[in-house]
Amino acid sequence: MNVGKLIERLLQLIPVLLGVSVIVFVMMLVTPGDPVEIMLGDQHVTEEQEQALRHDMGLDLPPHERFFKFLSNAMTGDFGLSYYHRQPVTEVIASRLPATIELSLAALIFALLVSIPLGVLAAVRKNSILDRISTVTSLFGVSMPGFWFGILLILFFAVNLRWLPVSGRAGFSSEVEPITHLLLIDSLLRGRVDAFWDALKHIILPAITLGLPMASILMRVTRASMLDVLNCDYITFAEAKGLRKSQILIKHALRNALIPTVTVAALQTGSLLGGNMVVETVFGWPGLGRLVVESIFVRNYPLIQAAVLFYAVTYVMLNFLADILYTVLNPKVRL
Amino acid sequence: MTDATADNGRVVQPETIFRRNMRNFLSSKLSVFFLFVTLGFLVMAIFAPWIAPHDPNEPDLFRRLIPPVWMEGGDWSYPLGCDALGRDILSRIIYGTRVSIFIGVVVILIATTIGVLAGLAAGYLRGWVDGVLSRLVDILLGFPYLIFAIALIAMTGPGLHNIVLAMAYREWVMPFRVVRGETLAVAGADYVEAARAIGASRSNIMLREILPNILSPVLVVSTVRMAHVIILEASLSFLGLGVQPPTASWGSMVADGRSFMLNEWWLSTFPGIAILILVLSINVVSQGLRDAFDPRFHD
């Protein structure tokens, strides 16, 4: 992979981000709903006071001026103040982001832990009972509406069995001084076994709900690519040489078979971020997705703009990462 | 379909492949079973007024929260119980099929038409056409799907047509990518070259030569996405952006029942099962198509 390609990819970001910004801005412009009115809510306010607030929020400027102001500020990393939190939106987003990242990572790890062993076993024992069960499971996995599945999990594990908490990210008998802001990691780094257990209990159900469709997809991909690899000449050759089957599987087949799995996983991580908002709503998870949905409903323009740009950058980067992974794992392909 | 005898230069006859594929597909019992389940939902949607035992939208506060028939207080007239406004849940599920299937079919029809045409153009003409379309796709994909749909519905207001628009607006990207890739792959094939040599127009080549050859992956991607669209509609309804009341939609039934889940669990459980069965059936059919068409074709 050469530097030129890298720069080209980064340059491709520019039209995407610009296009995304324009679309978001136009959408917000034509959508009915006045943030000033919504913010004032049930209050007795004079016309002048309302105008003052409008001015304070920068909404008294004509649209094109607002857009260019947004663009020029955005270049310097300034996305404005969230109307409701009255703090820089970057800070508000940063305060919610760790929860979303932690949940996405947990879902990703769950998906990989489930899909790779099952996918490999299904391929090795093709057409066995196990293969059939895994096929059916993966079909259920992609067909299950996440919001409904989440509710069922809560009903069963939290309400009936009371094994796991109903909602939220952590219980609060203890605080852990943040390092990475990911609770599971911080609690371990600080040696707080109790806090780690607590965080783990909270994340299990949402991570399963979020990770299930991805696990199903990855299981199918792993199974298919494993079958391809097992049919290849060099595996047959290795078998002929009398190598042990497990050795062949791990040393030769698995490495090659995982290339598509890893690539698809990187691509699907983007959809994890996007799918977060439903799961976050069901589980009361304090992440970015819920914040963005709420922001759309109350027309918190600065926050919507910044969040959508963040999603777009993440999407492009993950695609890029998928390309790199593909190249690194598979020396035959050049980027 | 094209007339097979008209093109002498054609090496592969697409009808044959397509037909063979379909025969493959129909030989799988599992796929056929779920094809029938899917068709069963279709029948249910069409004949809902004759099948449903009650008017799905007729409330009666005195029937509020009647449990399913096998529970204490259940009533045979309302086998799956009643919702918070005393409406029959079974009838609402039956009518809800209409919303899910209508949205699934219409969105996919629109998206596939646009996606196929755009994909053919991008893949065959390349150049600036491809450049513009591909950048547009990048931009659309850069939005998380739900945010995009939520924003669009916030803009236009909820309702069946707006939901269809909000989804079709981006959904065409999926068939577009598949068709573009396939077109790039077959653009240099012999039969395309031959057609070009005898002076066929570009639109002729795209629609008559290339399109029939890439129908199989289009069919696969359409069915997969249809399952996806149905879940997405339910998710939107769940977030409060679905069809207007009193129209029954499975997603909004789950959402309305959500705050009753501790006690009156039947409100959201049954419509959830309905979504699961329909989406599962479509997914099995899609899986069957994929296996039949190309055992190694993965998403």
Add this chain to the structure above:
Amino acid sequence: MFKKSLIALGMAGMLAVPGMAAELKVGFSADALTLDPANHRNRETETIIRNMFDGLVTRDSQMNVVAELAEGWTAIDPTTYEFKLREGVTFHDGSPFTAADVKFSLDRLTKENAMGGQTSPRQSLLSALADVEVVDDLTVRLKLSDPWPILPAMLPFQELVSAAHVAAVGEEAMADAVNGTGPFKLVEWRKGQSVIMERYDGYYGGAGDIAPVGPACVERVIFQVIPENASRVAALLAGEVHIIDKLPAHMVAQVEANPDTKVMAVNGTRTSYIALNNQEGPFADIRVRKALAHAIDRQLVVDKILGGNASLTNGILSPDAFGKNKNLPAYEYDPEEAQALLAEAGFADGLEVTLDVDGANKEIAEAIAAVAAKGGFRINVTVRESSMLVSRFRTKGEPIDGQMWLTSWGNGSLDPVGIFVPTHRTADRGNSSGYSNANVDALLDEANVETDRARRAELYAEAEAIVNADLPKVYLWVAQDLYGVSTKVTGWQPSSDSRINLHDACLSD
């Protein structure tokens, strides 16, 4: 050996969970937006913040305004109020609370650009406050631009901050750097998840008129954010939290059936009504408006959907509000009368109309549509985002886009200024009916500056009688605020202004 001590450490960590018995957890429907008392306009934020910050005055359980950080106050003249401050009050950092802090806090709320270049969004809540004068360390005078009799009623939710603290940490850091005079101090705010507080042992004791006086009973307090209704109730039933707000009416029976939990209700301050388009369309005809009022069986909807937890109201003011006219005639449920009125207005075959509603009130709107059918109304319910409905209906006199809107208006101060004026004065912010009556406007304007309480109440009662006859909206009910509470909690009462004051709450085993 080493391994053993590691395990011991881990065990200690598990056991070191501080004071389980004295930790009170509140399952709360929303997170705070900020912890800066001057920088928000949000009820939930207020509820959380008010446990860490005190104000000059507060309200007792009967909603009377009583002194808190003030010893008392006197109106020297209609535009000057003098407040004597309590002695020996300290902020959480131990520094003394003085008149200079009062001036600083109130200036920060009311002066242009007083918050590091920004103006407080709460400015309009004290619109008549012109200046604050420090007389001595324990005396301040509040100067008003006009006679403004509701000043004390507007002060309970204006919390006081430390001038030195704001100077030290800076305006922006105020969002999560708390240094108040309240019964609890901040431990940590985990955004979107919880606000953790612990008892401030140097607390002066709170309002002298509200027993008990002294530091808070519990050692720690946690507001845990649980937005989903069912999850909040499940957390209460599972014993994960001790108090939950916004208990849905249909889950009351379940909370009551659990031996460890109970339901506590308090009259709310939010009036629900259907705003009708008085400008054009069928509801421009008063007969149609009256027909609708007679067509809706309000009591049935309250009993079935709200579990009976609401009191009907025949005007915009809550039965508990100041100046409420208790003698307003009710439009009783009478479908025949409704049909007769409709026929008189030219709709003998009934009338088809569209009722707009936001998602949160969908169920009630559908129930209203169901009960109104007998009276000749075929009501189609349309759910829209509340943001969109606000711009369609609250048009300040411009043409309204819609026929009817099921909505509500909250009035935490229980003073008519906060609800009657915005919803009924010609072209005011919340006038979602396009209603205009010069007599009502005149009465409201007069009451706004009338300093004699009795006379003021009369003015509002007169205005409400006129409105009741004009019927620009169909007035429905004031719902009770329902809380689910663990039986372990003692000494706590819900409050009409939706505040959750945890100073007096105790936990027993």
